[in-house]
Amino acid sequence: MDTVPLWVLVLALVLLILLSAFFAMAETALMASNKYRLRHLAERGNRGAVTSLWLLARTDRFLSLVLIANILLNAMAAALVTVVAIDLYGDEEGVIAAAAATVAFLLIVFAEVSPKVIGATYPEPIAVATSLPLQALLRMARPVVGIVNLFVRGLLRLLGIRTGADAPPARLSPEELRSIVLDSGPTGAQKHRSILLNLFDLESVKVDDIMVPRAQIEALNLAAPLDTILDQLTTCYHNKLPVYEGEINRIVGILHVRKAVGLLRQADELDKDHLRELLVAPYFVPQETHALDQLQQFQEQRERLGIIVDEYGEVQGLVTLDDIIEEMIGNFTTSMPGAARGEAVAWNARGECLLEGSTPLRDINKKLGLSLPLDGPKTVNGLLLEQLQDIPEAPISLKIGNCIIEVVQVQNQAIKVVKLLRPVSARRLLPF
Structure with a gap:
């Protein structure tokens, strides 16, 4: 190593760590990317998104390329650090151990953890930016990757694991689609999210x-x-x-x-x-x-x-x-009188809500944030009659779940008006 300057060896080491970090970051970003977001970008003509979807459709080949590259780069970096250490300090056991510890620290921090955290934090932008060079490398390394995958597929068949085209297609259940809408957070319009969630509930x-x-x-x-x-x-x-x-x-x-x-x-x-x-x-x-x-x-x-x-x-x-x-x-225009009654289903400043006995329990739960049972009667009148097993005489109160309901008026063998009291856990804490 006397003929090679030390700065060249250090530069080569930095280059190897950067390449290893590139593959680790690209792998994490691509695997963490939202396929639906990539598909949306691809439909708008984003070439990087198209290539990312192409790589995701060939996950076995892509992962083989990344792992082969990472193993080779990390092995070369470890060998290079060891050679430099021996050249500078001799081939004592302590020197070799220190070199191994040093290269392990450098690879863990700069070639594994940091790039993978970055890839997981910005998955779609990084996947789009790195997909084109990865596609080119995958095509160039096709013979090597093909040989590795040949042994991998044979092992997986012995284990009874199906991959690629043999794997059953992944389908999202309505519950999973609902979770995707809920996880969209503030990025989607609130009205659109509400309509989609109501459609799933339908x-x-x-x-x-x-x-x-x-x-x-x-x-x-x-x-x-x-x-x-x-x-x-x-x-x-x-x-x-x-x-x-x-x-x-x-x-x-x-x-x-x-x-x-x-x-x-x-x-x-x-x-x-x-x-x-x-x-x-x-x-x-x-x-x-x-x-x-x-x-x-x-x-x-x-x-x-x-x-x-x-x-x-x-x-x-x-x-x-x-x-x-x-x-x-939600409610829209209608000429029927009292059609806006649903808008009155809301807590007032005292934490109370005055309702007709015929108000549907589903509307109460949805607009007041309650969890009254829905597996029996459909209205608050029916719920109270079921609980009391009798036609009550106003005023009378009872607690269902964590909500107190007071019967205000009874008319014609039915509960005409009730008053709901907001649960204590749902009240806003007022500042002092």
């Missing part, structure tokens, strides 16, 4: 969770006097009305209100037979149908309104396409 929601209950259905009774029917037609707030004869379980059709109003203007004498001619066949929906399935059924059947029936064929409620869409994106 698979677990049934139509009877979002239906208009039977008692609140606005329907037309053909058995009523004609004047009553006409008054109802001219004052209704809906475009379509279920029509029954005698009692609600005998629904005979759906009436398009605009057509009926147009008929009022054209016909001098309007009778019930004219209304029957305007009816279309009702569309019935089983009570246990999931909201997402019903959304698809509405699309396929080209319907917008369904009558929900139980296993005995009795009417339980009504669901519309708007109800399901509102479940995903």
